[in-house]
Amino acid sequence: xxxLNLPPAVLPFCRAGLLLAALSLAGCGLGSRLPTVTYIAxxxxxxxxxxxxxxxDYRQHLGLLQDAFRQxxxxxxxxxxxxxxxxxxxxxxxxxxxxxxxxLLYINGDTALQLLQAGLVAPYPTDPGLEKLFHPETLARLRxxxxxxxxxxxxxxxxxxxxxxxxxxxxxxxxxxLLRISAAGKAIGLTVDPVNLLxxxxxxxxxxxxxxxxxxxxxxxxDRQAIQRWLSWLQAANxxxxxxFFASQPEADAEFLxxxxxxxxxxxxxxxxxxxxxxxxxxxxxxxDGPDHPASAVNRLRVMALxxxxxxxxxxxxxxxxxxxxxxxxxxxxxxGSQTVLPANRFVSVPVQSSQVLETxxxxxxxxxxxxxxxxxxxxxxxxxPELKALITRVVFNETSAAAGSDRLVQxxxxxx
Amino acid sequence: MKxxxxxxxxxxxxxxxxxxxxxxLISLALLTLSRLARQRRWLGRLPSLAYPGVGLSLLALSxxxxxxxxxxxxxxxxxxxxxxxxxxxxxxHRLLVGRLPTTTLHQLESRLLRPGYLLxxxxxxxxxxDNLHDVAVIPLGTLFGITLSIEKAFLALLVFYLVLVGCGPxxxxxxxxxxxxxxxxxxxRKATExxxxxxxxxxxxxxxxxxxxxxxxxLIAVAGGLSVGLGFGVKEVFSNFVSGLWLLxxxxxxxxxxxxxxxxxxxxxxxxxxxxxxxxxxxxxxxxIPNQTFFTEATTTYTASDRLRRSQVNVGAAxxxxxxxxxxxxxxxxxxxxxxxxxxxxxxxxxxxxxxxINYGLRxxxxxxxxxxxxCSAVNQAIWQAFQQQGIEIPFPxxxxxxxxxxxxxxxxxxxxx
Numbered sequence: 001x002x003x004l005n006l007p008p009a010v011l012p013f014c015r016a017g018l019l020l021a022a023l024s025l026a027g028c029g030l031g032s033r034l035p036t037v038t039y040i041a042x043x044x045x046x047x048x049x050x051x052x053x054x055x056x057d058y059r060q061h062l063g064l065l066q067d068a069f070r071q072x073x074x075x076x077x078x079x080x081x082x083x084x085x086x087x088x089x090x091x092x093x094x095x096x097x098x099x100x101x102x103x104l105l106y107i108n109g110d111t112a113l114q115l116l117q118a119g120l121v122a123p124y125p126t127d128p129g130l131e132k133l134f135h136p137e138t139l140a141r142l143r144x145x146x147x148x149x150x151x152x153x154x155x156x157x158x159x160x161x162x163x164x165x166x167x168x169x170x171x172x173x174x175x176x177x178l179l180r181i182s183a184a185g186k187a188i189g190l191t192v193d194p195v196n197l198l199x200x201x202x203x204x205x206x207x208x209x210x211x212x213x214x215x216x217x218x219x220x221x222x223d224r225q226a227i228q229r230w231l232s233w234l235q236a237a238n239x240x241x242x243x244x245f246f247a248s249q250p251e252a253d254a255e256f257l258x259x260x261x262x263x264x265x266x267x268x269x270x271x272x273x274x275x276x277x278x279x280x281x282x283x284x285x286x287x288x289d290g291p292d293h294p295a296s297a298v299n300r301l302r303v304m305a306l307x308x309x310x311x312x313x314x315x316x317x318x319x320x321x322x323x324x325x326x327x328x329x330x331x332x333x334x335x336x337g338s339q340t341v342l343p344a345n346r347f348v349s350v351p352v353q354s355s356q357v358l359e360t361x362x363x364x365x366x367x368x369x370x371x372x373x374x375x376x377x378x379x380x381x382x383x384x385x386p387e388l389k390a391l392i393t394r395v396v397f398n399e400t401s402a403a404a405g406s407d408r409l410v411q412x413x414x415x416x417x
Numbered sequence: 418m419k420x421x422x423x424x425x426x427x428x429x430x431x432x433x434x435x436x437x438x439x440x441x442l443i444s445l446a447l448l449t450l451s452r453l454a455r456q457r458r459w460l461g462r463l464p465s466l467a468y469p470g471v472g473l474s475l476l477a478l479s480x481x482x483x484x485x486x487x488x489x490x491x492x493x494x495x496x497x498x499x500x501x502x503x504x505x506x507x508x509x510h511r512l513l514v515g516r517l518p519t520t521t522l523h524q525l526e527s528r529l530l531r532p533g534y535l536l537x538x539x540x541x542x543x544x545x546x547d548n549l550h551d552v553a554v555i556p557l558g559t560l561f562g563i564t565l566s567i568e569k570a571f572l573a574l575l576v577f578y579l580v581l582v583g584c585g586p587x588x589x590x591x592x593x594x595x596x597x598x599x600x601x602x603x604x605x606r607k608a609t610e611x612x613x614x615x616x617x618x619x620x621x622x623x624x625x626x627x628x629x630x631x632x633x634x635x636l637i638a639v640a641g642g643l644s645v646g647l648g649f650g651v652k653e654v655f656s657n658f659v660s661g662l663w664l665l666x667x668x669x670x671x672x673x674x675x676x677x678x679x680x681x682x683x684x685x686x687x688x689x690x691x692x693x694x695x696x697x698x699x700x701x702x703x704x705x706i707p708n709q710t711f712f713t714e715a716t717t718t719y720t721a722s723d724r725l726r727r728s729q730v731n732v733g734a735a736x737x738x739x740x741x742x743x744x745x746x747x748x749x750x751x752x753x754x755x756x757x758x759x760x761x762x763x764x765x766x767x768x769x770x771x772x773x774x775i776n777y778g779l780r781x782x783x784x785x786x787x788x789x790x791x792x793c794s795a796v797n798q799a800i801w802q803a804f805q806q807q808g809i810e811i812p813f814p815x816x817x818x819x820x821x822x823x824x825x826x827x828x829x830x831x832x833x834x835x
Contacts, residue, residue: 095546099440099491100437
C-alpha cells in the first residue's frame, strides 16, 4: 500500500475536511445505520427515591410493552431516562433548547399539560377514533385552551395502603378502625407531605371545602369547620402514641420495610419494591374511608407526550409506540403483568375477581375521582406545596392550632401562583 | 457494564436529528478553522490568543442566528461555553507562569485543572442527553458481593485520585510545621512528608472501600489473594515498596541525601513507591534506581551524619624545593579558595618520592559534597597560581628517543652529545 505524499501545508485542511465529512456522513449517509432509538423520558414520583431498583422497575414495566412492540417494528431500541417528576420540566427545557429532547415523555397528565402550554411538547395528533378509547373528561384534563391534546393517556397509578400481614391480619377499612388498631398497639405511619395526606381530607369530608377554596369561591362556616375538622384530626392522630408522622414517603417506606410500622399509605408504583422485600407479608388495601365519605386517593394519570425535536422517523416511532400502548391487548398485558397500574383505555376491563391487588387498585381509582379536579389544579411542583407542608407540620406537632391553621391554609390556597 | 455501553451507544441515535447535526457541524467547523487560522496566521498580526476569541464570537453569532430562526441552539451554545472554559484555562496558564514554579504549574494543570475540566465537560454533556442521576445508578457489576453502580465507582475513583494528587501540599505543610516544632533536618522533613502522604493515601483507600461497602471479610480475602500474588507475580514491586518504607524510617536514603553511585555523587530527589530518583550533577542525568538496591547493597553516603566531605587533590613539585615550604604553601593556598572550610583546616602531606617529582596531597573539607569537582578544580587552579608566583616547578616526565640499529650486536648506546 502506498502512502499519499501530501505537502505538510495541506495536511491540516485534509484533517479538518475528513472530520467534517465524517460528521456529515454520520448524519446523512450512515443515517440508516444509526441505532433506531426511541428516547423516552419518564417522570418518577417525587416521593420515591430514584435508585437502581426503581430504574429496573421502570425498565421491566416498559419492557412488557417494548418486547411486544418490537414484534411489529423489529430493530427498534428504547432508551429510558428517569427524572423525578418535579425536575423534569427544567430538564426538558434545557434538552429541548439543544434539540436533544426525548421522542416520548412518559409523565403525569398535569405535567404534560404544563409542558404543552410552555411549548415544550408537540400536541398529540388528533385522531377521533383513538380518542374514543378514553373518557371524555379524562381527555378534557389533558387539553389546552386551543383544544390540543398534551399526550395520550396510557395508565393510571393509584394511591393505596400497604400493611404488614405479620403484624396486621387485615387492613383498616375506616379512619376509626385505623385509630383503633393504633390504640391496640399497632404502629401506623403517615407523612406530612400534603399530596400523600390528602386522602384523609376526603375521608373527613373536607374535599369540597378545599376545592371551593382553591377555586376562590366564598367559604361557608361549614366549609371552614370542615377544614378545621381535618386539621384537628391530624393533630389528634399525632397525639396517638403509635401513629408517627414521617417527613417524606421514602422515610415511611424504609420504616415500614424495617418492621417499625405495620401500616402506611403507599403508591402503587412502589409495590414491586415492597413485594421484593416483604414477599407474602405485604398486604394491600384501599385507603380507609371516613364515616360518611370515601378516602380521596391521589391517583396519577400517566400519559405519553411527544417531544418537539424528534426526527421524522423518530416521531413516527414515538406515535406508533404510544398508540400501541393503548390497544386493549397491551393495556391488559400492562395491567396484569405489572399489577401496579390500571388501564387508561375505558374498554379494557380489569380482572378484579382474579387479583386482590387489582381490585384494590380499582377501588383506589374510584376513590380518587373526586380528588382529580383538585389535584389537577394544584400540581405537585406548585410553589405553594412547601408552604402547605410546613403548615401541616406545625399543625400536626401542635405548634399551630387547628383554627389558626385552617385560616392560614385558606390564605395559602387562595393565593395565585 | 453492558447496560452502560448500550446507553452510551444509544446516544448516537441523536445524530439522526438534523438540528443536532447542524449544531455539531457549526461548532466543530469553527473550532477546527480557528485552530487552522492560528497555526497558519491567517489574520496577520492578530495575536494568537485572539483566534479562539474570533472563533467563539462566530459561534455566538451562529447561536443567535439559530435562535432567531427558531432552531435549537443549546448544544452549540454549550459547546461554545466549554470551548470558552478551555480557552480560560490557557489564559490562566499565562497568568500563573512566573508566579508558580514550572514543575508545580505543570502538575497543577496536568493532574488537576485539565482532567477536572474535561470531567466536568463530560458530565455536562451527559446531562444534556440523559438524567445524570439516572445514569449514575446503572449497575456495573458485582464486586466482593456488592453491586457497583457507576456513581459509586466514579466517586470512589474520583476521591482516590483527589487524595492521591491533592494530599501533597497539606502533607508538605504539616511536615514543615513539624520541622519547625521539633527541629528536624530537611531530609527528615521530606521523609515525614512522604510518610504523611502514604498514610493519607492509605486512609483514602480504606475510606473508598468503606464507601463502596466492602466488608472486612472481603478485604481479608483480598489480602489473602494479594499475599499469594505477592509471592509470585508482583514480588519485586512489593519488595521495592517495602524497601522504600524501610529506608524512609531508617533515614539512610531520603530526599536531599548525597550517595555515591558508580563513583559519582548523586543527590536523592524523590523516594518513590517503587524506585528512588537521583540526580547526577556530572551530566545532569536523573537515575531511577529500584529501592531494593539500596536495601540490599552497600552504598557510600556523604550525608548520613553530616554533610561535610573531605576532598583531596594531588600535585607534584620538583626535588629541588624544600618540602616544608611546599606544604606550607599548599595549606595557605587552600585556605584562600572559596567553599574550602578553614575548620577543619586544610592539610598538605608529602605522599611519596616519585620518578621525577615529590608527590604531595592536599586534603581539605567542603560542606556540599555535590560541589566536590568544581571546588577541586578551583583548588588546583589556585595551586598553579601560587606555585607560579613562588617559582615552584611542577615537573613532568621527559622522554628521550633514539633510533635502533641492527643487527643487535652492533648497537651502541647513544652516549654522544645531543
